[in-house]
Amino acid sequence: xxxxxxxxxxxxxxxxxxxxxxxxxxxxxxxxxxxxxxxxxxxxxxxxxxxxxxxxxxxxxxxxxxxxxxxxxxxxxxxxxxxxxxxxxxxxxxxxxxxxxxxxxxxxxxxxxxxxxxxxxxxxxxxxxxxxxxxxxxxxxxxxxxxxxxxxxxxxxxxxxxxxxxxxxxxxxxxxxxxxxxxxxxxxxxxxxxxxxxxxxxxxxxxxxxxxxxxxxxxxxxxxxxxxxxxxxxxxxxxxxxxxxxxxxxxxxxxxxxxxxxxxxxxxxxxxxxxxxxxxxxxxxxxxxxxxxxxxxxxxxxxxxxxxxxxxxxxxxxxxxxxxxxxxxxxxxxxxxxxxxxxxxxxxxxxxxxxxxxxxxxxxxxxxxxxxxxxxxxxxxxxxxxxxxxxxxxxxxxxxxxxxxxxxxxxxxxxxxxxxxxxxxxxxxxxxxxxxxxxxxxxxxxxxxxxxxxxxxxxxxxxxxxxxxxxxxxxxxx
Amino acid sequence: xxxxxxxxxxxxxxxxxxxxxxxxxxxxxxxxxxxxxxxxxxxxxxxxxxxxxxxxxxxxxxxxxxxxxxxxxxxxxxxxxxxxxxxxxxxxxxxxxxxxxxxxxxxxxxxxxxxxxxxxxxxxxxxxxxxxxxxxxxxxxxxxxxxxxxxxxxxxxxxxxxxxxxxxxxxxxxxxxxxxxxxxxxxxxxxxxxxxxxxxxxxxxxxxxxxxxxxxxxxxxxxxxxxxxxxxxxxxxxxxxxxxxxxxxxxxxxxxxxxxxxxxxxxxxxxxxxxxxxxxxxxxxxxxxxxxxxxxxxxxxxxxxxxxxxxxxxxxxxxxxxxxxxxxxxxxxxxxxxxxxxxxxxxxxxxxxxxxxxxxxxxxxxxxxxxxxxxxxxxxxxxxxxxxxxxxxxxxxxxxxxxxxxxxxxxxxxxxxxxxxxxxxxxxxxxxxxxxxxxxxxxxxxxxxxxxxxxxxxxxxxxxxxxxxxxxxxxxxx
Numbered sequence: 001x002x003x004x005x006x007x008x009x010x011x012x013x014x015x016x017x018x019x020x021x022x023x024x025x026x027x028x029x030x031x032x033x034x035x036x037x038x039x040x041x042x043x044x045x046x047x048x049x050x051x052x053x054x055x056x057x058x059x060x061x062x063x064x065x066x067x068x069x070x071x072x073x074x075x076x077x078x079x080x081x082x083x084x085x086x087x088x089x090x091x092x093x094x095x096x097x098x099x100x101x102x103x104x105x106x107x108x109x110x111x112x113x114x115x116x117x118x119x120x121x122x123x124x125x126x127x128x129x130x131x132x133x134x135x136x137x138x139x140x141x142x143x144x145x146x147x148x149x150x151x152x153x154x155x156x157x158x159x160x161x162x163x164x165x166x167x168x169x170x171x172x173x174x175x176x177x178x179x180x181x182x183x184x185x186x187x188x189x190x191x192x193x194x195x196x197x198x199x200x201x202x203x204x205x206x207x208x209x210x211x212x213x214x215x216x217x218x219x220x221x222x223x224x225x226x227x228x229x230x231x232x233x234x235x236x237x238x239x240x241x242x243x244x245x246x247x248x249x250x251x252x253x254x255x256x257x258x259x260x261x262x263x264x265x266x267x268x269x270x271x272x273x274x275x276x277x278x279x280x281x282x283x284x285x286x287x288x289x290x291x292x293x294x295x296x297x298x299x300x301x302x303x304x305x306x307x308x309x310x311x312x313x314x315x316x317x318x319x320x321x322x323x324x325x326x327x328x329x330x331x332x333x334x335x336x337x338x339x340x341x342x343x344x345x346x347x348x349x350x351x352x353x354x355x356x357x358x359x360x361x362x363x364x365x366x367x368x369x370x371x372x373x374x375x376x377x378x379x380x381x382x383x384x385x386x387x388x389x390x391x392x393x394x395x396x397x398x399x400x401x402x403x404x405x406x407x408x409x410x411x412x413x414x415x416x417x418x419x420x421x422x423x424x425x426x427x428x429x430x431x432x433x434x435x436x437x438x439x440x441x442x443x444x445x446x447x448x449x450x451x452x453x454x455x456x457x458x459x460x461x462x463x464x465x466x467x468x469x470x471x472x473x474x475x476x477x478x
Numbered sequence: 479x480x481x482x483x484x485x486x487x488x489x490x491x492x493x494x495x496x497x498x499x500x501x502x503x504x505x506x507x508x509x510x511x512x513x514x515x516x517x518x519x520x521x522x523x524x525x526x527x528x529x530x531x532x533x534x535x536x537x538x539x540x541x542x543x544x545x546x547x548x549x550x551x552x553x554x555x556x557x558x559x560x561x562x563x564x565x566x567x568x569x570x571x572x573x574x575x576x577x578x579x580x581x582x583x584x585x586x587x588x589x590x591x592x593x594x595x596x597x598x599x600x601x602x603x604x605x606x607x608x609x610x611x612x613x614x615x616x617x618x619x620x621x622x623x624x625x626x627x628x629x630x631x632x633x634x635x636x637x638x639x640x641x642x643x644x645x646x647x648x649x650x651x652x653x654x655x656x657x658x659x660x661x662x663x664x665x666x667x668x669x670x671x672x673x674x675x676x677x678x679x680x681x682x683x684x685x686x687x688x689x690x691x692x693x694x695x696x697x698x699x700x701x702x703x704x705x706x707x708x709x710x711x712x713x714x715x716x717x718x719x720x721x722x723x724x725x726x727x728x729x730x731x732x733x734x735x736x737x738x739x740x741x742x743x744x745x746x747x748x749x750x751x752x753x754x755x756x757x758x759x760x761x762x763x764x765x766x767x768x769x770x771x772x773x774x775x776x777x778x779x780x781x782x783x784x785x786x787x788x789x790x791x792x793x794x795x796x797x798x799x800x801x802x803x804x805x806x807x808x809x810x811x812x813x814x815x816x817x818x819x820x821x822x823x824x825x826x827x828x829x830x831x832x833x834x835x836x837x838x839x840x841x842x843x844x845x846x847x848x849x850x851x852x853x854x855x856x857x858x859x860x861x862x863x864x865x866x867x868x869x870x871x872x873x874x875x876x877x878x879x880x881x882x883x884x885x886x887x888x889x890x891x892x893x894x895x896x897x898x899x900x901x902x903x904x905x906x907x908x909x910x911x912x913x914x915x916x917x918x919x920x921x922x923x924x925x926x927x928x929x930x931x932x933x934x935x936x937x938x939x940x941x942x943x944x945x946x947x948x949x950x951x952x953x954x955x956x
Contacts, residue, residue: 002756030517033508034512039508048672096817096820096821099820100626100627100817100820103626120619120620121619123619125618125619125620126618129615129618132610132611132614133610133611133615136608136610136611136614137607137611139607140603140604141598141599141603142598142603142798142800148578149578179657179823179824179826179827180823180824182823183822183823186822190693194695195695196517208821211821212821215668215821217672320620322625323827323829324824324825324827338578339574339575339578340693342574342577342578343574343660343664343686343690343693344660344661344822345657345660345661345802346657346658346660346802349800349802349830350800351610351801351829351830352829352830
């Protein structure tokens with residue numbers, strides 16, 4: 001038996017004997033390390049093992065606690081029909097696993113209201129494929145070194161030009177091409193913080209940000225976020241001062257899942273406040289081009305004078321997720337991020353970079369964007385109206401200023417995971433609110449994708465969801 | 479000032495005052511953490527800061543030591559011409575930075591003897607581009623979800639079939655497609671070990687393995703490696719027992735840089751020994767298809783009965799590095815690696831996956847491989863003979879059993895970094911031995927790429943290298 005297994009067995013036995021009781025905090029990693037004279041990594045492995053065994057659970061900003069036994073849970077929910085095993089209410093959800101399950105369920109014949117991707121039918125496939133096609137014929141042999149980090153020079157030029165057109169004068173030398181915004185976010189996070197660091201996010205937030213933080217062994221600090229104004233700047237400042245937050249990750253434009261756009265004033269105020277504390281911010285701006293208003297929004301990067309904004313972006317929401325082309329403008333962290341990109345995936349495939357560069361070089365992006373913006377804006381209203389009509393009283397919906405995601409807040413007693421499971425049975429996918437936070441705060445919320453044309457099938461799906469939500473509501477209030 | 483900066487300043491002041499002296503070990507991360515009542519991550523950040531300031535250096539398996547002042551160095555090397563700043567002898571080399579510099583120097587008109595990639599002219603570009611071309615026309619819109627981890631099902635089928643043809647019956651359900659072997663190695667490492675863990679590698683080893691380990695905050699443990707037989711299994715077992723090594727990373731076939739092939743007996747013995755200790759091994763097998771013998775070699779994976787071998791592979795050395803398609807068979811770690819792939823880059827671009835699947839489905843891979851194997855085997859002999867002829871007495875060369883990399887051991891006094899710098903001035907790139915280990919053990923070795931056809935230009939480059947090596951030798955023995 002390895003050291004960590006021995007330690008885990010010791011703790012498990014203490015729990016079994018009631019030395020540490022249900023709901024009680026167990027000694028910290030550091031205390032345990034000192035007390036048992038074991039390395040920190042051994043203790044962490046032991047805790048992870050205990051967690052995977054369902055004996056303890058981590059709570060954000062608090063440490064590890066002994067899990068309450070399922071029996072207690074069963075009493076409280078005895079009148080409910082059993083939920084699918086991995087989604088039972090109150091159990092710790094393996095969010096990454098659950099997100100992957102949700103994504104896989106899309107395109108398996110279900111109405112994809114739970115999809116985070118836009119309707120692929122709206123992408124300019126014909127043009128993109130034409131470019132890939134003619135490039136594949138023309139380029140012949142592709143060297144390896146032209147596409148080393150920071151990335152293909154032609155694509156970088158086109159990205160810089162696009163930023164300029166949108167009012168952000170960037171130094172092309174700051175741009176690093178990545179495998180989608182996902183890689184950009186991971187690299188930026190690793191560049192600005194170390195394991196153990198506290199990272200602030202909006203609440204609710206895009207689940208991939210939570211996953212990125214937890215994967216690096218960092219700590220998620222969730223900041224109150226207004227559904228219309230965005231992250232609470234005073235709460236954020238307090239978290240910096242009192243909880244030692246060393247970096248934050250936000251989506252100031254058309255946040256996933258809430259859909260708001262931070263005002264220019266608030267963006268500026270946020271950048272200035274963070275600069276006073278010398279705290280970097282990772283800006284996830286992948287919906288930037290999908291605004292419904294007359295003018296494109298500003299980014300935090302527009303207000304950055306200190307190189308503390310790490311701007312992350314991608315073409316996955318506007319041109320094609322299949323190309324997996326993202327980029328970052330990492331400010332003063334350029335050197336570290338470029339090195340991490342090199343270490344993480346060496347470089348980004350050549351052909352997808354070249355195809356997108358070619359697309360951007362030619363006209364058509366603006367025309368394409370105008371078309372999808374108009375469609376998304378219309379579908380946002382239709383979907384919101386349908387939810388108001390079909391869902392139980394007490395349901396409220398967001399008012400997205402861009403993007404293609406609607407946030408639906410159900411009456412408190414409705415459990416999104418339960419709704420998710422029942423909707424799945426009827427061939428409808430939804431985004432369960434649980435994945436957008438570490439705790440239970442949004443377990444009565446769901447996220448719906450309205451990028452698909454409003455067909456009778458979609459309308460029927462929304463109606464079914466409303467009925468299911470009603471059933472769940474009745475159940476709980478009986 | 480942040481906590482870690484304060485701590486770093488304290489230690490710097492102790493060094494300045496001579497409390498801790500040159501060459502002395504400084505207290506460990508754990509001791510410092512306990513003594514100053516600071517978190518481990520704060521201490522690590524402080525140490526990294528001191529290291530980047532050149533005040534301390536880490537030594538494998540030993541900890542951090544106060545760096546000897548450059549003045550001492552200067553006396554010893556006073557008669558030498560100054561080397562380029564970032565490569566001065568004795569200075570800590572930022573290996574990732576230096577590797578990236580080396581890679582970038584390739585294709586900038588230099589003779590690419592330092593390239594880790596095969597000659598791109600040998601790849602089947604015409605066919606690959608034809609497939610990409612016809613796919614781009616045919617597939618139309620590409621969904622996102624078909625290519626979610628584990629990857630494109632057709633490509634996975636083709637990879638499984640290829641393994642079977644090579645004598646390894648794999649479960650297609652174990653395969654995960656990655657962005658090159660680089661991503662596969664990173665994900666596997668994170669799946670089997672935690673920050674602080676000790677990871678064993680061959681010495682010398684492929685630099686990317688050292689970088690992956692260090693990037694994760696893990697500890698590199700370098701194991702004596704025989705240039706013909708491979709890693710010393712007794713030394714490896716001792717490191718497991720005595721140094722708490724929790725995983726190892728090796729290249730059993732045509733190791734980069736030494737070129738040896740481990741025998742079947744040694745591969746089996748290694749897998750069995752590791753199984754006794756329940757220690758997983760990450761097998762980097764990217765040169766597998768480039769054997770010179772009559773039969774393809776076995777992999778460690780062939781001998782694995784416990785799911786402890788995480789096999790990593792790629793098409794970058796055989797079909798095209800530009801596609802960035804790799805894969806892994808992570809054994810019992812499948813679930814973790816798949817989740818990490820999802821978190822790291824979400825998925826791998828669709829078109830490169832489809833193009834390679836299409837290429838594999840049709841005939842031609844074996845024909846292509848027979849051609850390059852024959853060429854590489856011939857060029858290995860020619861390059862080795864040229865090195866023996868042109869290089870100073872006391873130089874020895876490896877006898878690669880596959881791949882396209884030659885390892886040249888120069889007389890002790892020749893510094894590879896010095897040779898690298900002088901060769902660069904003459905338009906020749908080489909791989910400096912320093913990047914293949916954490917210490918100085920191979921600073922008199924270089925790695926040469928012989929995948930390019932043997933032209934008068936290449937011969938002249940090898941002659942020039944030999945002359946330069948001779949000059950450096952004279953210099954030191956004066």
